Amino acid sequence: MSTAVDTSAAVPLPAEGDGTPLKKRLRRAERRRNLLFGALILPLALVVLVAFIWPIGSLLTIGVDNPEIHDNLPRTLAVLEDWNGSAPPDEAAFRALADELAAAKGSPAIAAIAKRLNRENAGYRSLVMKTARKLPLDAAVPAREALVAIDAQWGELATWQAIHRAGGALTPFYLLAAIDRAIDADGDIVAAPEDERIYVDVLLRTFWMSLIVTVCCLALGFPVAYLMASLSTRHSNMLMIFVLLPFWTSVLVRVAAWIVLLQNEGLVNRLLMWLGLTDSPLQLLFNRFGVYVAMVHILLPFMVLPLYSVMKGISPVYMRAALSLGCPPFRSFWKIYFPQTLPGIGAGGLLVFIMCMGYYITPALLGGPKEQMLSYFIAFYTNQTINWGMAAALSAVLLAATLLLYMVYARYLGPTRVKYMKAR
Amino acid sequence: MKHAASFLRAAVLVALGGAVGTASADITVISFGGASQKAQDKAYYAPFAKATGVKVVAGEYNGEQAKVKAMVEAGNVTWDVLEVESPELVRGCEEGLFEKIDFAQVGDKADFVPAAVNECGVGIFVWSTALAYNADRLKEAPTSWADFWNVDKFPGKRGLRKGAKYTLEFALLADGVPTSDVYKVLATPAGVDRAFAKLDKLKANIQWWEAGAQPPQLLASGDLVMSAAYNGRISAAQVEGKNLKVVWNGSIYDVDSWAIPKGSPNKADALKFIRFASQPDNQAVFSGEIAYGPVNLKAVPAIDAKVAAGLPTSPENMTGAMATDTEFWVEHGENLEQRFNAWAAR
Numbered sequence: 001m002s003t004a005v006d007t008s009a010a011v012p013l014p015a016e017g018d019g020t021p022l023k024k025r026l027r028r029a030e031r032r033r034n035l036l037f038g039a040l041i042l043p044l045a046l047v048v049l050v051a052f053i054w055p056i057g058s059l060l061t062i063g064v065d066n067p068e069i070h071d072n073l074p075r076t077l078a079v080l081e082d083w084n085g086s087a088p089p090d091e092a093a094f095r096a097l098a099d100e101l102a103a104a105k106g107s108p109a110i111a112a113i114a115k116r117l118n119r120e121n122a123g124y125r126s127l128v129m130k131t132a133r134k135l136p137l138d139a140a141v142p143a144r145e146a147l148v149a150i151d152a153q154w155g156e157l158a159t160w161q162a163i164h165r166a167g168g169a170l171t172p173f174y175l176l177a178a179i180d181r182a183i184d185a186d187g188d189i190v191a192a193p194e195d196e197r198i199y200v201d202v203l204l205r206t207f208w209m210s211l212i213v214t215v216c217c218l219a220l221g222f223p224v225a226y227l228m229a230s231l232s233t234r235h236s237n238m239l240m241i242f243v244l245l246p247f248w249t250s251v252l253v254r255v256a257a258w259i260v261l262l263q264n265e266g267l268v269n270r271l272l273m274w275l276g277l278t279d280s281p282l283q284l285l286f287n288r289f290g291v292y293v294a295m296v297h298i299l300l301p302f303m304v305l306p307l308y309s310v311m312k313g314i315s316p317v318y319m320r321a322a323l324s325l326g327c328p329p330f331r332s333f334w335k336i337y338f339p340q341t342l343p344g345i346g347a348g349g350l351l352v353f354i355m356c357m358g359y360y361i362t363p364a365l366l367g368g369p370k371e372q373m374l375s376y377f378i379a380f381y382t383n384q385t386i387n388w389g390m391a392a393a394l395s396a397v398l399l400a401a402t403l404l405l406y407m408v409y410a411r412y413l414g415p416t417r418v419k420y421m422k423a424r
Numbered sequence: 425m426k427h428a429a430s431f432l433r434a435a436v437l438v439a440l441g442g443a444v445g446t447a448s449a450d451i452t453v454i455s456f457g458g459a460s461q462k463a464q465d466k467a468y469y470a471p472f473a474k475a476t477g478v479k480v481v482a483g484e485y486n487g488e489q490a491k492v493k494a495m496v497e498a499g500n501v502t503w504d505v506l507e508v509e510s511p512e513l514v515r516g517c518e519e520g521l522f523e524k525i526d527f528a529q530v531g532d533k534a535d536f537v538p539a540a541v542n543e544c545g546v547g548i549f550v551w552s553t554a555l556a557y558n559a560d561r562l563k564e565a566p567t568s569w570a571d572f573w574n575v576d577k578f579p580g581k582r583g584l585r586k587g588a589k590y591t592l593e594f595a596l597l598a599d600g601v602p603t604s605d606v607y608k609v610l611a612t613p614a615g616v617d618r619a620f621a622k623l624d625k626l627k628a629n630i631q632w633w634e635a636g637a638q639p640p641q642l643l644a645s646g647d648l649v650m651s652a653a654y655n656g657r658i659s660a661a662q663v664e665g666k667n668l669k670v671v672w673n674g675s676i677y678d679v680d681s682w683a684i685p686k687g688s689p690n691k692a693d694a695l696k697f698i699r700f701a702s703q704p705d706n707q708a709v710f711s712g713e714i715a716y717g718p719v720n721l722k723a724v725p726a727i728d729a730k731v732a733a734g735l736p737t738s739p740e741n742m743t744g745a746m747a748t749d750t751e752f753w754v755e756h757g758e759n760l761e762q763r764f765n766a767w768a769a770r
Contacts, residue, residue, distance in 0.1 A: 108520035115519070115758075122759040126751070129518070195620075198766040264647045286631055369586070369632060369768035380765060383488035384587075385758045 056399070063178075063392035066171035068116035069163060072109045073100050077167045085164065088157055094143035097163075101128070102136035119387075120162040127153050161185060174393035199377070199394065203401060206373040209291070209363075210356030216296045217303040217352050218345065225307035225344070229314075240308075247301040255365050258294045259285065262366075290366040298362065299355060303348040310344030350409050357402055374398050450479045451504040451690045451697055456680075457484030458637040459660035463713030468701040471709075475700065478693050486635060489516060492685050496521050501687040504694040507548060510539065511589075511753035513681050517544035523684040523691060530699045531720070537679070539747075540719035545681030546698050547719035549710065552736035552745065553590045554675035556653040558643045559667045569598035569674045572650055573626050583639050583651030586632035588764035589753055590676055593746075594652060595622040597674045603746040611752065616760065620767055632768070643668055659715035659734055673744035677736045679719060711735060 070077065075096040083089045104110040110132050118125035130151060137146045147154040165183070176182060176189060180197040184190045191197065224243065228236045246254065261267050262284040269281040284290055314337065322332035360375040374394060381391035453469065455461045461484055469480035483503070485491065489512055495501045508516065516522045522544035527533055530546050540547020555572055559565070561580075566572060572582060572594070584591050596606050596615070599622045609615035623630075631648060633639055639653035640661035655675070658668050682698045684691060700706065707718035708726035717737030718724060724732070732738055736745070 108518075111515075111519040118755070118758065122756050126755050195763055196766050198769050202769060263645065265645050369765075370770075372769055377765070377769075383490040385761055386490050386493055387758070 059392050060396050060399075061392075062388050063174050063396050064170045064172065065389065066116075066166070066168055066173070068112040069166045070169045072104055072113050073097065073163070073167070076100055076163065080160070080164050080167070083160075083164070085161060086157075088155060088160055091142060091144050093160070094147050094154070098135060098137045098143045098147060101132050105132045105135055116166055117162060120166055121158070123153075124159070124162065127151055127159075171389075174389040175396065177390060178393040178397045199374075199397070202372070202374055202377060203397065206357055206398075207401070209288075209295075209371075209373060210353050210359075212292060213295045213299060213356050214303075214349050214353045216292065217300050218349060220296065221300055221303035221307055221348065222341075222345075225304050225311055228304075228308050229311035230316075243301050243304050246297070251298055251361060254298055255294055255362055258290065258297070258366060262290050262293070285366060286368045288367065288371050291363050291371045294362050294366050295356065295359060299352045302351045302355060306348040306351065307341065307344040310341055310347075314340045346409065350406070353405070354402055357398065357405075449477070449690070449693060450481050451693045452481045452483055452502060453505045453507075453697065454483045454485055454503050455507040456487065456636060458635070459657055459714055460636070460654075460716070463656075463710055463716075464701075466713050467706050467710035468697070471706065472697055472700045476693075476696065478696070480697070487512065489521065492516065492521050493519075496686045499687060501685045501689065503685050504688045504690045505697055506683050506685060507680050508545065508683050509680055510678055510748060510750040511757055513542055513545040513683055514750055514754045515757075516683065517542070521686055523686050523688065525684065525695070525698070529695055531702050535704075535720055535722050536702075537719050537721065539679040539750075540681065542681060545683045546702055547679045547681050548701065549707075549719060550677055550679055550717035550735075550737050552655040552672075552675045552677040552741075553585070553652055554655050554658075554736075555650060555671040555673075556639060556643060556655075556658045556668055557650040557671070558646070558648075559669045561646060561649055565669065565671075566650060567671060567673060569594050570600070573598040573622070575626070575629055578649055580629070580649035581631045581647060582626065582629055583631050583633050583642055583648045583653070585652055586634050586768070588760040589748075589757065590652060591623065591764070592616070592619040592760065593676055594674070595619040598622060603674070603744070606746065607749040607752045611756070616763070620763075623767070640666065640668060655736055656714040656716045672736075672741040675736065675741070675745045676748055677745055678748035678750075 073096075076093060079093040079096050080089060083093065101110065101113070104113060110128065114125040114128035117128060131147065131154070134150050137143055144155075153159050173183065177192060177196075178199050180192045180200045181189050182192040182196075224239070228239045228243075231239065259266075263269070264281040264283075264285075266284075268284060269278075272278045272282065273280075284293075318336050318340070319332055322336045323329065327335070357373075358375050359373060360379060363371045363373055364376055364379075375398070378391045378394045378398070381387045381394065453464075455464055461482060465482060469482060473479050487509055489508075492503065492506065495503065506522075513522070517524075524544055525542075525546060527541060527546070533541050536547060537550070555566060555569065557566055562578060564577075566574075566578060571578060584594070592610055593606050596609055596619050597603065599618060601609050610619065631642070633642065633651070636654045636657050639648070639651040640657050642648040643651055643653075644661060644666045653670075655670050658670050661668050682701065684694045684698075688694055702720055704718070704720045704722035704726060707720045707723035710716070711718050711723070711727050712731050715731070715734045715736075717735040718727070724737075727735075733740070735741065
């Protein structure tokens with residue numbers, strides 16, 4: 001491969017006898033080089049596509065996918081297409097539904113239908129299962145009468161509206177629910193019922209907690225990084241080990257250690273009581289305090305390392321110059337040194353903030369329900385209720401919020417912006 | 425370098441060995457872990473391996489069905505036998521996550537308590553969620569869920585399982601609803617509101633737990649004064665010398681069952697295991713190890729009278745207790761769990 005680069009880099013002067021113009025040959029060489037570079041990044045591009053873009057894309061489609069009714073009751077939905085929706089439909093719809101439910105009986109399809117309708121209104125699950133048990137119908141009896149005889153709910157308008165509502169191939173239902181919105185019977189977007197309205201609060205909480213952790217990490221990490229950058233190599237290496245050692249320890253182990261330290265009969269409480277600072281143990285666990293302590297501890301290296309790498313590259317000459325020209329120490333630090341660390345603060349802050357946004361295990365183990373961030377609810381829908389539509393929709397909200405944040409960062413604090421500020 | 429290479433070789437060999445090992449006749453049995461799993465190992469896993477030569481690989485989970493669903497849908501099932509709670513069994517059976525089980529291959533239906541016989545599952549044991557407390561910390565013993573809610577008389581934090589199931593029932597019991605009416609009340613929107621309103625009153629004093637091993641720990645350490653807990657975990661802590669007590673009044677019992685995830689490659693051995701675990705002798709050993717009641721009625725005479733008195737199935741403990749309404753939770757579980765989560769996060 002190096003030969004290709006070499007030849008193209010050292011294109012010989014146009015040979016006398018060759019008819020092809022120089023421009024054309026240059027373009028060909030250029031194209032060859034582009035192809036080569038393309039081939040070199042191809043593996044990475046493939047990995048990103050297969051392991052990153054494709055799964056995220058398919059995850060996002062789950063958030064709007066709505067196949068349960070659409071795929072399993074196609075004939076019923078076709079009949080309902082011209083239905084005016086103000087009174088229960090006519091015999092054809094009942095017959096189609098009875099036939100399709102009978103066909104789905106005993107297969108996972110019937111459970112999917114029942115589960116999806118139950119989300120529209122709790123109680124429809126047993127309606128569907130109970131009806132399926134009594135199917136197929138006697139062809140001689142009108143389907144409407146027979147279904148209403150099995151359960152009176154089939155004669156109600158609301159039941160059919162629910163089927164109609166749930167029948168689209170795609171649904172905004174989950175995405176709307178993820179931002180505390182719902183669609184009412186008339187098809188308008190309204191605020192979700194009050195006892196279900198939490199995700200906006202949870203998202204704000206996620207932002208707020210991430211912000212606090214980032215600020216704490218910066219406040220603690222900056223002096224450490226500064227010290228490391230100004231010490232001799234031997235001492236700074238020693239300090240580096242102290243930073244990296246916890247970094248290499250499993251997150252679970254560190255969280256478990258905090259439980260041991262912070263619990264009612266834990267070391268911290270015993271120490272406080274021994275010192276006489278408190279009579280009864282303080283509640284340090286299962287509240288926000290415990291979560292903040294552990295998260296700052298876990299994420300600190302992600303702040304210290306970028307800061308250190310930037311500070312290491314700042315020449316001490318500038319500070320010395322400022323001081324020798326009579327600028328007071330703090331002022332020269334603030335005016336000369338600090339602005340140069342901004343790229344490190346930006347990178348470290350962004351890294352810590354974005355990692356916080358997706359944090360799950362630490363709040364789950366050390367926090368109460370009021371400390372849970374968005375990822376807890378994603379896990380809840382994925383694992384517990386197996387409502388993957390809702391999990392995907394919440395993931396989409398988290399992803400969008402993170403991207404938005406990154407864009408704001410790139411616009412106001414990104415590398416180009418910092419360079420611009422430095423130039424000024 | 426040389427060391428690294430030999431280490432790598434060893435690691436590859438171990439990995440291959442492991443793969444080959446599982447590919448032979450081992451079966452993977454997933455339970456709820458902790459003291460219950462230890463008892464299962466003594467009563468079922470080890471004797472089964474000894475009797476048949478099929479090794480049991482034990483694993484644990486907290487009852488989430490997502491993994492089962494993902495395995496079955498991907499057609500890559502690595503779990504052979506799974507312990508499930510009854511609503512999950514019914515739901516999973518309907519959704520096609522579990523294999524249908526021909527009960528004739530397990531035993532005589534007449535020998536089992538009715539709740540142990542299902543289309544896709546075979547009962548393992550009767551367990552109970554009950555009020556437990558640390559007798560060293562409380563001068564006076566609580567006797568009901570109303571006492572659990574009484575923060576003036578019994579100050580301190582209380583533990584409840586993080587979830588709607590059982591929590592809502594206990595709230596209604598504390599609010600004076602008789603055991604026979606709990607599910608009737610809870611089936612109405614007003615009843616659900618009533619349960620949440622009752623929980624609101626205690627919310628500041630509740631600490632939520634998720635794994636069954638937590639309540640005995642938190643009770644023993646003094647973090648909690650009372651907690652809802654699985655009775656077997658409390659009895660296991662009693663054996664370890666902890667002075668924890670169970671209040672059977674207002675406890676809710678249920679049957680846990682074995683199920684076989686659909687597409688398990690070792691279905692025949694899995695069924696053999698379930699049959700083995702349903703034998704009266706083995707069930708009696710299990711009840712001796714942990715205070716969960718047998719589902720095979722023939723096991724009852726084989727159980728020591730002292731042990732039997734501590735089981736959820738003893739007539740004395742049954743008074744004031746109620747059964748889980750599986751149908752109710754299959755129907756309302758998703759909505760109530762969702763609402764519970766929203767409520768708890770606020």
